[in-house]
Amino acid sequence: MDKIYSINGPVVKVKNSRSFSMTEMVYVGKKRLISEVIGVNSDLTTIQVYEGTTGLMPGEPVVGTGAAMSALLGPGIITNIFDGIERPLRSLAELTGAFIGDGAEVSPLDTERKFNVTVTVKPGDRLSAGQVYATCPETPVITHKCMLQPLSKGGEVIWTAPDGEYTINDTVVKIRTDRGTEEELTLCQKWPIRTPRPSAERLPIDRPLITGQRVIDTIAPIAKGGTAAIPGGFGTGKTMTQHQLAKWCDADIIVYIGCGERGNEMTQVLEEFSELTDPRTGRPLTDRTVLIANTSNMPVSAREASIYTGITLAEYYRDMGYHIAIMADSTSRWAEALRELSGRLEEMPAEEGFPAYLPSRISEFYERAGYVKTLGGSEGSVSIIGAVSPQGSDFSEPVTQNTKRFVRCFWALDKSLAYARHYPAINWTSSYSEYTDDLAEYYRKNVAPDFMEVRQEISNILNKESSLMEIVKLMGADVLPDDQKLLIETAKAVRVGFLQQNAYHKDDTYVPLEKQYRMMKLIIRFYELGREALEKGVTVSRVISTGWTEKIIKVKYDIPNDKPEMFDEYIQSMESDFAELTGGVSVGA
Ligand SMILES: Nc1ncnc2c1ncn2[C@@H]1O[C@H](COP(=O)(O)OP(=O)(O)OP(=O)(O)O)[C@@H](O)[C@H]1O
Ligand SMILES: [Mg+2]
Numbered sequence: 001m002d003k004i005y006s007i008n009g010p011v012v013k014v015k016n017s018r019s020f021s022m023t024e025m026v027y028v029g030k031k032r033l034i035s036e037v038i039g040v041n042s043d044l045t046t047i048q049v050y051e052g053t054t055g056l057m058p059g060e061p062v063v064g065t066g067a068a069m070s071a072l073l074g075p076g077i078i079t080n081i082f083d084g085i086e087r088p089l090r091s092l093a094e095l096t097g098a099f100i101g102d103g104a105e106v107s108p109l110d111t112e113r114k115f116n117v118t119v120t121v122k123p124g125d126r127l128s129a130g131q132v133y134a135t136c137p138e139t140p141v142i143t144h145k146c147m148l149q150p151l152s153k154g155g156e157v158i159w160t161a162p163d164g165e166y167t168i169n170d171t172v173v174k175i176r177t178d179r180g181t182e183e184e185l186t187l188c189q190k191w192p193i194r195t196p197r198p199s200a201e202r203l204p205i206d207r208p209l210i211t212g213q214r215v216i217d218t219i220a221p222i223a224k225g226g227t228a229a230i231p232g233g234f235g236t237g238k239t240m241t242q243h244q245l246a247k248w249c250d251a252d253i254i255v256y257i258g259c260g261e262r263g264n265e266m267t268q269v270l271e272e273f274s275e276l277t278d279p280r281t282g283r284p285l286t287d288r289t290v291l292i293a294n295t296s297n298m299p300v301s302a303r304e305a306s307i308y309t310g311i312t313l314a315e316y317y318r319d320m321g322y323h324i325a326i327m328a329d330s331t332s333r334w335a336e337a338l339r340e341l342s343g344r345l346e347e348m349p350a351e352e353g354f355p356a357y358l359p360s361r362i363s364e365f366y367e368r369a370g371y372v373k374t375l376g377g378s379e380g381s382v383s384i385i386g387a388v389s390p391q392g393s394d395f396s397e398p399v400t401q402n403t404k405r406f407v408r409c410f411w412a413l414d415k416s417l418a419y420a421r422h423y424p425a426i427n428w429t430s431s432y433s434e435y436t437d438d439l440a441e442y443y444r445k446n447v448a449p450d451f452m453e454v455r456q457e458i459s460n461i462l463n464k465e466s467s468l469m470e471i472v473k474l475m476g477a478d479v480l481p482d483d484q485k486l487l488i489e490t491a492k493a494v495r496v497g498f499l500q501q502n503a504y505h506k507d508d509t510y511v512p513l514e515k516q517y518r519m520m521k522l523i524i525r526f527y528e529l530g531r532e533a534l535e536k537g538v539t540v541s542r543v544i545s546t547g548w549t550e551k552i553i554k555v556k557y558d559i560p561n562d563k564p565e566m567f568d569e570y571i572q573s574m575e576s577d578f579a580e581l582t583g584g585v586s587v588g589a
Contacts, residue, residue, distance in 0.1 A: 002062045004028065005044075007053055010301040011344040014045040014062050023194060025069045029053075029060040034085055036069040036305075039345070048341060050085045050302040067190070071309055073316045074168045074188025075136055075144040076109040078253065079286050081270065084294035084306030086313075114165040115144070115187060119172055121157045128154035130200075130319060130375020133173045133185060136166075139287040141278070142253065145320040146172070147376055149189050150198045153177055193308035197315040199372035206438045207371070209325060209383050212248040212510035213241075215426045215499045218455050218520065220433035222409045224251075224323055225371030225381035228433075229331075229403045232413025233393030237425050239265055241411070242327040242387055244424070244503055247276060247285060248510040251325035251383065253317050254289045257310040260303050260333025263295035279510070296333070303337040311368045314382045321378030326369075331362070331386040335399045351398045359402045366406045408434040422500055428462055447513045454520045458494055461527065465491035482540040483531065489540070489549055490527040497553035498523065508556045515559070518567040523552055525571055529578040536582045546577050 005015040012028055012035065020026060020037045028035045028049050033056070039046030047062065071086050081089045086108040115136035127133055129152045138144035148154060155175035166172055171184040191197060205223040222228045232238045239261065246254045246269070258266040273285040281287070290313060294306040307328060314324040328334070335358060342355035350356040371381040386407070390400045393415050404410055410432055417425035443451040464487055468480065477488065498519055502508040511519075530543045551558075551570070559566045 002045075002064075004056070004058050004060050004062060006058065007056055008344050010049045010053055010299060010341065012047045012049055012053070012056070012062070014047065016043055017045050017062075020045045020047075020062075020064050023068045023192065025065045025067055027063045027065070029056045029062075031056075032063070034087075035062075046345065048301050048304075050299060050305060052299055068192035069194070069305070070190040070192045071312045071316075072108040072188055072190055073313070074109050074146070074186075075115050075138045076113060076168065077290050077313055077316075078139050078142050078288060079290070080109075081266075081291040081293055082108065082309065083298060084259075084292065084302030084304075084309060086292075086309050089293060109168055109188065111167055111169055114167055116164070117161075117166045117172055117187065118163050119160045121173060122160060123157050125157045126154065127157055127173075127175055128152075128375075130377075132320070132376055133157070134187065136187070139283075141281045141283050141287045142322075144187075145376075146185070146187050147189075147319060148175075148185065150191075150319070150375055152183070153179075155183065158182070191312055191316065193305065193312045196368050197312070197319060198375065199319070199370075200375050200377070201373045203371045203373055203379065204438070205371050205435065207442055208435075208439050209323075210250045210513060211245050212512065213244060213424060214501055214511055214516050214519070215424060215428060215431075216245075216411065217513060218516055219428055219459065219499075220409055220411060220426070220431045221435055221439055222383060222385070222433065223371075223435040223439055224383055225369060226383050226409060226435055227366045227369045227407040228383075228385045228409035228411060229388050229400075229407045230385065230411045230413060231388040231390055231395055231400045231403070232418075232425070233390065233415050236393070236413035236415055236418040237423060238387040238389065238413060239329055240503060241413070241424055241426075242329050242385065243269065243272070244509070245325065245385060246289070246327050247273070249325050250280075250323075252288060252322040253314075253324045254285075255292065255310050255314045255324060255326045256289060257292040257294075257306055257326065257328045259292075259294055259306055259328055259330060260296050260300075260337065261329050263293070263297060265329075266291060266293045266295060300337045300340050303334060304341060307331070307334050307365055311365065311382070311384070315368065318372065318380035318382050319374045319376065321374060321376070321380045323381045323383075325383045325385065328384065328386040330389045331365075331403065332389040332399045335362070354398050358398060359405070362399070362402045363406045366403075422495070423503065424501060426499075428459075428499060429466060443513075448517050451517055454517065454524060457524055458498070458520050461487065461491050461494055461523075482534050485540045486527070486530045486534060486543060489544055490523060490530070493523050493526065493549050493552045497549075497555060501556070505557060507561050510561075511556070512561055514564050515561055518564055519552075519555060522555060522567060522570060522574075526552060526574065529574065533578055533582050538581055542581060546574075546581060548574055548577065 002017045006013045024037045033051045035047045035049040038048045117136045119134045121133045132145040134146040155177035159174040161172045168188040173185040205225045207224045209222045209224045276285045292310045294303040369384040390397045412427045412430040413425045414427035
């Protein structure tokens, strides 16, 4: 029998064994702690233990399972809360304090719960990898589809169970493979967490993941199947932004990975999500959410695994034809777990003590995002949004820099905006999206033909303002000519009226694209009318005294989301105010 030779924190070594293979899941010690093989050579096997190793002694047994570290995939995942290695944390208390006992072999999914299964194939049908053979309602809003394992060679259906109530381990279909062997299909399957699940083909990324957050949707939009990072110093709003996205983005399913952050924040997610009604389904948001919680008080090695567990669950639902959004808060804590484990393994450290493979791990993670044609023939996507917490808001540190290389949206949270209570504190000059061009057609077709031009005009106003600010800082605003003062006034309307968004206001917390567009149009109309008035000799202070800047700033609260036609009334009334200003001469049409 193989025995423990040495123990260093979560790293255990076994001498002279030939029984283990790389990434195999093993049980370590008398308590059978869940562990994974992370290194093998002719004389030493290195194992990472996913649970506390306090009290573990050399000489205790190590037993292999012959299988890679895997996630169990089947109905019962949604609404659940798991730790980093997919053990169910059944109650909120477990999130913040007491855990399931060490090495407890609990099934990740409830094995007694019955699902109302409809078998969708019949004897004689051919079934190939990724094809659906049964469905069941998993929650009132998510239909679970049981699919033939991605690596299966497929075969002919030779038996099906009648529709009815089954548990995840009941056989519902039998197939005969081409080699003549029989395979029994249940409601669940396993998949190694570190291996991406295959798909038929990667599709172009040209549909937006609509978030209802103005600065994101219009300034730096993310696509379905895309990747984004939210870097930000302490308290700048990373978690809050992720909560907003989880609540409002138009994904079918949310996988929320709480990685090394506070346990009470996860409790908060759960509480808020069960109270909040999903506007699209009328049901609590928990009905389409799964939480992976590996909070700051849980073992660091399981934190390293939590990212892979989360993305494996997401890919599984993608394969059913759903759109998934993953929130990972925070990938910096995950990188710190890598660093700690690497230190225990006595690897050569690279930048700031992180292992040399940090960039490749980050890239492997974000590469699992995508919009795909599934093996079963439908379309699905996984979008990944990762928070990054650089110490002291220093974006030049390795995790932020390497993340920036591999994501295509960068929503930089700004300390000074957060101090000024400009929320969301996403800096509009340093943030960007590389999806904008690919999404242009969607916006033109589905929101307004001139959406991209309007958006560009808003960006121009902001850019001009920031160059003017250099002068204002040196010499004060008084030296500026009237047209530049008007620009600064308009930019204020953009920043306060449009970019700032109140997460706590019932209408402003989520804003549909049409209202976002009309808000921009209103600001641009104000700028046009103002310039025309200036040309007619009206002073800028009289333009400002119309009070329209304030009205524009309040429009987010004053015009409800479902009354976009009110914008027409606003524009008419603005036009008549300006007509009065210029002496009854109507300006513009
Ligand atoms: N969009 C927002 N609307 C209103 N308030 C916000 C918003 N974003 C952040 N805040 C305020 O900032 C506080 C800190 O936000 P949050 O916890 O999200 O920051 P964080 O970057 O995750 O911090 P940490 O580094 O501690 O994880 C919140 O409690 C809230 O008061
Ligand atoms: Mg946070």
